[in-house]
Amino acid sequence: MRANRETAVATHPRESYVERVVPFTAGDGRPGNVINVRGPVPATRPPVLLVHGAGVRANIFRAPVDTTLVDYLIARGHDVWLENWRASIDFEPVEWTLDQAALHDHPVAVDTVCRETGAPEINAVIHCQGSTSFMMSAVAGLVPRVRTIVANAVTLHPVVPPWSVAKMQVAVPAIARLTRYVNPHWGDSAPTLLAKAMVAAVRLFHRECDNSVCRMVSFVYGSGFPALWRHENLNDATHQWLREEFAAVPLSFFLQMRECLRAGHLVSVEGYAALPRDYVARPPETDARFAFLGGALNQCFLPVSQSRTYEYLNRLRPGYHTLHVLPRYSHLDVFMGANAARDTFPIIAAELEREAGRRMVARSARATAGSTANLSEVS
Numbered sequence: 001m002r003a004n005r006e007t008a009v010a011t012h013p014r015e016s017y018v019e020r021v022v023p024f025t026a027g028d029g030r031p032g033n034v035i036n037v038r039g040p041v042p043a044t045r046p047p048v049l050l051v052h053g054a055g056v057r058a059n060i061f062r063a064p065v066d067t068t069l070v071d072y073l074i075a076r077g078h079d080v081w082l083e084n085w086r087a088s089i090d091f092e093p094v095e096w097t098l099d100q101a102a103l104h105d106h107p108v109a110v111d112t113v114c115r116e117t118g119a120p121e122i123n124a125v126i127h128c129q130g131s132t133s134f135m136m137s138a139v140a141g142l143v144p145r146v147r148t149i150v151a152n153a154v155t156l157h158p159v160v161p162p163w164s165v166a167k168m169q170v171a172v173p174a175i176a177r178l179t180r181y182v183n184p185h186w187g188d189s190a191p192t193l194l195a196k197a198m199v200a201a202v203r204l205f206h207r208e209c210d211n212s213v214c215r216m217v218s219f220v221y222g223s224g225f226p227a228l229w230r231h232e233n234l235n236d237a238t239h240q241w242l243r244e245e246f247a248a249v250p251l252s253f254f255l256q257m258r259e260c261l262r263a264g265h266l267v268s269v270e271g272y273a274a275l276p277r278d279y280v281a282r283p284p285e286t287d288a289r290f291a292f293l294g295g296a297l298n299q300c301f302l303p304v305s306q307s308r309t310y311e312y313l314n315r316l317r318p319g320y321h322t323l324h325v326l327p328r329y330s331h332l333d334v335f336m337g338a339n340a341a342r343d344t345f346p347i348i349a350a351e352l353e354r355e356a357g358r359r360m361v362a363r364s365a366r367a368t369a370g371s372t373a374n375l376s377e378v379s
């Protein structure tokens with residue numbers, strides 16, 4: 001982790017925020033929305049879209065910690081927008097695929113934010129399956145107005161621990177014959193015999209804490225104890241709060257991820273003409289700059305997932321993108337960790353603000369020299 005980042009930021013009391021939900025209709029008619037959260041001081045930076053992962057919702061960026069990523073970015077002048085796409089548990093469960101989200105949801109969400117704000121370009125912070133699907137949109141050239149993309153956990157090259165590989169190859173097809181969805185919330189209330197059996201099995205093997213939803217999350221999404229965070233990185237309130245932040249995730253997603261893991265990179269499964277079948281077969285159709293984050297202790301997607309995509313894109317455009325491996329962090333604690341405002345948010349903000357810094361240098365250099373500036377990188 002870089003050491004010389006600003007570590008403290010004065011945040012506004014959340015009571016002073018104004019929140020506005022803007023619904024959108026996805027390309028295939030499914031519901032989605034973007035939530036704009038504004039502080040008392042008008043934003044001075046471009047909109048930034050925060051995109052959640054599978055089986056959660058936009059609220060995942062607002063854990064009960066002193067300073068959330070939303071607080072942190074608002075305090076630094078960003079215009080913060082949270083996207084609820086079809087995987088959001090705020091909507092009726094649907095058997096989604098990454099293709100559907102890439103083609104139908106994210107491009108509409110980006111257009112909605114641009115339309116609502118009048119901004120010509122926006123930035124994005126994307127996480128896990130919000131990241132893979134948004135990456136698919138970007139590679140296919142469907143979100144050309146997104147400038148800087150901070151991507152956490154996984155992008156074009158998913159790599160999971162060996163136990164997860166076994167689960168994906170053996171358990172997922174078997175479970176897919178029995179149910180269309182699995183749900184970590186079954187840990188608190190299991191509606192069917194299958195759900196009860198799954199919870200009983202998970203209780204037997206996952207003894208790392210007494211939060212049955214936390215233990216189910218680890219079984220559903222990874223291989224660690226727990227899989228998506230380090231317990232030492234969460235405060236007690238967050239460990240309790242997450243009980244209500246996870247719900248149904250369809251087997252249709254896991255079956256697609258199984259194909260991706262086999263291929264070693266993202267692949268499409270729907271056959272849409274607007275999306276490539278293979279996402280690394282040709283250079284991405286985007287000028288966006290990517291900053292990749294990977295928790296060194298991530299047991300859902302191993303950090304090599306991110307370094308692989310970084311190396312791939314770095315070969316295509318050397319020195320343009322960045323990679324940050326985060327020591328002591330796992331998967332979601334990058335955003336919901338009690339100390340994330342000290343450890344990870346400064347990196348995210350610096351990446352989002354880098355482009356603006358470059359442009360300001362360019363403008364002032366042009367103003368003084370009266371000619372094209374030779375830019376030095378500002379981070």
Ligand SMILES: [Zn+2]
Nearest residue numbers: 209211214215
């Ligand atoms: Zn736990």
